[in-house]
Amino acid sequence: MAIGRTIFVVSAPMALIAVFVWGASNKHHKVRSAPPDSTTSEPNKTHHDVGSANRGLTRRPLRRGTDPPEQLTASMGSSGHHGYHLTAGPRARRSHGMPRQSALSKPPRTLGIEEEFHLVDLTTRRLATRAPELLPLLPDGYVAELQSCVVETNGSVVSTLPELRADLTARRRVLVDTAARLGLGVVAAGAAPLSIPSEMHVTPTPRYQQMLADYQLLAREQLICGTQIHVGIDDRDECVLVAGRVAAYVPTLLALSASSPFWSDGSDTGYSSVRTLVWQRWPTTGLAPPATSAAEYDTLISNLIATGVITDAGMSYFDVRPALRTPTLELRVCDSCPRADTIVLIAALFRALVEREIEGLRSGAPAAIVVPPLGRAALWRAARSGLEGDLVDLIHPASRPAGDVVTDLVHMLRPQLEACGDWQTVEELARTALAEGSSAARQRRAKRIRNSLLDVVDHLIAETANTAPCAHGTLATPQNGFPAS
Secondary structure, eight states: OOOSEEEEEOOTTSOOOEEEEEOTTOOEEEOOSSOSOOOOOOOOTTSOOGGGTTTTOSOOOOOTTOOOOOOEEEEEOTTSOEEEEEOOOTTSOOOTTOOOOSSOSSOOOOEEEEEEEEEEETTTOOBOOOHHHHGGGSOTTEEEOSBTTEEEEEOOOBSSHHHHHHHHHHHHHHHHHHHHTTTEEEEOSSOOSOOOGGGOOBOOSHHHHHHHHHHTHHHHTOOOOEEEEEEEOSOHHHHHHHHHHTGGGHHHHHHHHOOBOBOTTSOBOSOSBHHHHHHTTSTTOBSOOOOSSHHHHHHHHHHHHHHTSOSSGGGOOBSEEEOSSSSEEEEEEEEOOSSHHHHHHHHHHHHHHHHHHHHHHHHTOOOOOOOHHHHHHHHHHHHHHTTSSEEEETTTTEEEEHHHHHHHHHHHTHHHHHHTTOHHHHHHHHHHHHHHOOHHHHHHHHHHHHTOHHHHHHHHHHHHTTOSTTOSOOOOOTTTOOOOO
């Protein structure tokens, strides 16, 4: 949720200047650039599992005289297992023949990640309100959240995807190892499936206690975790405008992250991201406001504070927002992701999307206009279906298979991905995401084996720690380069 506010001091395309945590006490604490240990029930019938995640993605018959639609196509490898080849979708920008660049055409914009993690008791697998006990054992860069069963990590500012993954996995390892000493497991997911509500409580800081007094049920039921992704933008006016220009593609990024099919009482919600439903109850969530300048945006925030509905600018919880005091644009819509590679994929796509929209803004290209009711409907559909059903295509308003929508987005962004040196990595990670399905689908499969929610929690613990089968990343380390396409 990042209610305790993290401030990334970033300059695109410059490297790290500094990272600060702006916590509930409103004191700055410098964050280390890396942790000391750098080692790296059944759903409704209308909810589709991974078996149907790729429906509509095999080649369709072509009408005579039409170009072949470029899409995700299934193939049989030599091992007899099905694989997937990611090629551009029907409405994607054609970019065949573009050389794959070994050298960057320009320095990429910087990235920074905030991850929220549930703490669970390793014996009962239930949420454990022991963050106050755990945090003193952790280095800088680990902070409290609204609920005392949640810990947040504030990542380093990086420029490349291998650096990003190395930082994510190193910070997770420190958290997992330290928590284990207290008999705690760490779960990166939008929601954890087991808890005793009467045992949950809000972190005892003045800010969080005031939020409890003001928002009551919303604060008490905030048993959710999200991932926030920062991309460096120097010009704050551009930052405000780009926040609106990327809105049409935000639901797709939510679908890629969907990891909360179960609520904390153990029930299958029928959704892929029930966290989204819980999160949208706060008064300042949803699409970015239609501001045309930083001054206009700041006036809106001041007016919201003046109403008393929010107490400070940090409570502007829009899906995409300019950072409060630093030159970054922040994506806030995503669930926490068990696999670090999912974050890497979404971060790469978001950075490329930001770059594309800045190019369009500077060249005078029109923005895709998202009508608020359609935008909200698209977010709801992404929360409902994840990657296992249809998504709403906001460019050509229609319901389309998630695989097609994701594939189109990846290929639309190919020029920007290649300019950052990210194309081959994103192609591989997107192929894996579509072939294996969302975390929500994987959790439901884990439960079906023995009809056990304990197995779901164990599955999430293993994926978070990168010890589950198929959880190990395909992304190469900085020393080894990128994987082949």
